[in-house]
Amino acid sequence: MTLADTPGLAPPPVDAGARRRIAATAAGVGILVLLAVASLFIGSGAIAPAEVWRVLLTDDGSPTALIVREYRVPRMLLAIVVGAALGISGAIIQAITRNPLADPGILGVNAGAYTAVVLAAAALGPSLSAGHVTVALAGALIASLVVYGIGTTGPAGGTSTKLVLTGVALGAVLSGISFAVTLTMPEVFDKVRFWSAGSLQNRQFDTLWTVLPFIAAGLLIALLLPRALNALALGDDVAVALGARPTPTKLAAVIAVTLLCGAATAAAGPIAFIGLMVPHALRSIVGPDQRWIVPLSVIAAPILLLSADVSGRVVVSSELPAGVVTAFIGAPVLIALTRRKGARGL
């Protein structure tokens, strides 16, 4: 896959691809189910597989049952939900900005949610919980509106350079603010340093239930968008000429991204690179059609986040946060993408 594979620049997908897409979908679902089940059996508790099965089927009130049912199950579900949210918002951001390097982390949306939560923790006391989800949503909304508003208007509006620049600049301001707050308030610093790495550790069902409605709403909007996104891939002018309406599409996309990233960040902290990697991987498998990329990222992104979470538990005894693992995988991918032969524009 090269830059020529960005939507709009590639030749129309050939018929032979259909079988490949279906095979990819089936394989993806299979891998996801396997990983999800495996993640229940892997952890620091060293519980025998048979024991895990038993307490999964019957809750006997033992500590083992508590670990499996109240910690491992919600953690697995949360990895799926958060992964899906981040992956699909990455796909949408890349489609509406027509920028192959766009990612909610790079464009400052996650930083908005993060800073909002830090400010809330400073003002209301450092009891970080999923109750901060509305605050995170507000932060994500403000950040995406500012980045989108500034990045797409004006003479150079909509160019990927300007958009990334705006994201980086806003991200810097936000991290400066949260830095200033956390450095002057040690107890807030102590609390958020664990959350800011991006981790699924010790999340229980209450976190899942708090963010689920927002992520479900975001997913719903996102899944309605692919046809319009395909038209946008041709450029706003052509899209209008074809009868599409770019502005409502972009507005819906911004709302979806806000809901998805804000809720995901509230639940797991800022996790970068999933939104960057997943659409790229999918484009190389199923081609540039958003009707495949967007829904498939709901399957592919959780695979990535789940494997990051599980390997973080296995590799180091003290447990690597999932956000650190995704950065370790994602940064080389980003570098490889920019080194590609076709990436002349970079």
Add this chain to the structure above:
Amino acid sequence: MRIGALSLRLEVRALIWTVGVTLVAIAIGLWSLTVGSAGLGAADVFDALSGRADASTTRIVVEWRLPRIVFALLGGAALAIGGCVFQSVTRNPLGSPDIIGFSTGAYTGALLVSLLAAGSAGNTGSALNTSLGALAGGLLTGAVVYLFAYRRGVTGMRIIVVGIGVSLFLGAFNTWVLTVMRREQALSAASWGAGSLNEIAWTHTIPLLVGLVIALPILLSLQEGMRMLEMGDDTGRALGVGAEPVRGILLLVGIALVALVTASAGPIAFVALAAPQLAMRAARTPGVRLLPSAAFGALLLVIGDLIARTVIAPAQLPVGVVTLCLGGAYLVWLLATHGRNGRP
């Protein structure tokens, strides 16, 4: 002839701005000598500087405040020069040591040193070790980014995107290291990582001065070649400038300057990024220029330090936090109001 006259007028404009901004920066620096918890007036400061004040006033002004102010002026200039070199070489306004991962790498180096020191002896690591760790981390990161971005030469956007990737990688690592540290240790490491002038003494300021005195003539002698390369490698070569040697020397000197500042003060964000752009816009030069950039860098850092010392007095913010907010806000404002040709 007309072109000659035009470029002369432009350079005169740049010169006026350079001198003017330098004077303003020095004036603010002198005035900020009177700012602080000791309640000294302008007369006390003047007496202390001319050697007529009592011992304690002299110590506060000459031993504590003056090295810090001088460091802010020189360090701002050094960072801005480094940024100017990076922006010229990458032909991109985003090019700066921050963006290509130098600052994050320096932070990683310092974190590792304090983590190892804590593991062996239970202390937080000496300042010298932290500086050395920061230097090693920063230089290593810079080298890695250059290598990854290298493919028959290094071009603008590729080095920046590779740098962002490496920065994010190290940033995630840094966040993780902070979570495995004890709280006090993590807080002090994070405070260093924000970039702070609180601990600056003459032992930090003198090496920086020496570095600038050595680096500036080298860079100024290469300035012509730098401008040629901004037109592209081929044009530069046609005009007699070998692309890679000139670029190599420029980057080396630029990184060395930034490293000197970072080793003493920690990574101070955005001065390197914002100062050359500010100078270019104010003096309306066609590209980034070394001396106006240096003047604006000095002004930025001396103002940033003044704000960091006063905004939540008697406590002090790390100056890096102030420059991060100011520089980022400036960039956002610039993007919102200007943005012609896709440049910020």
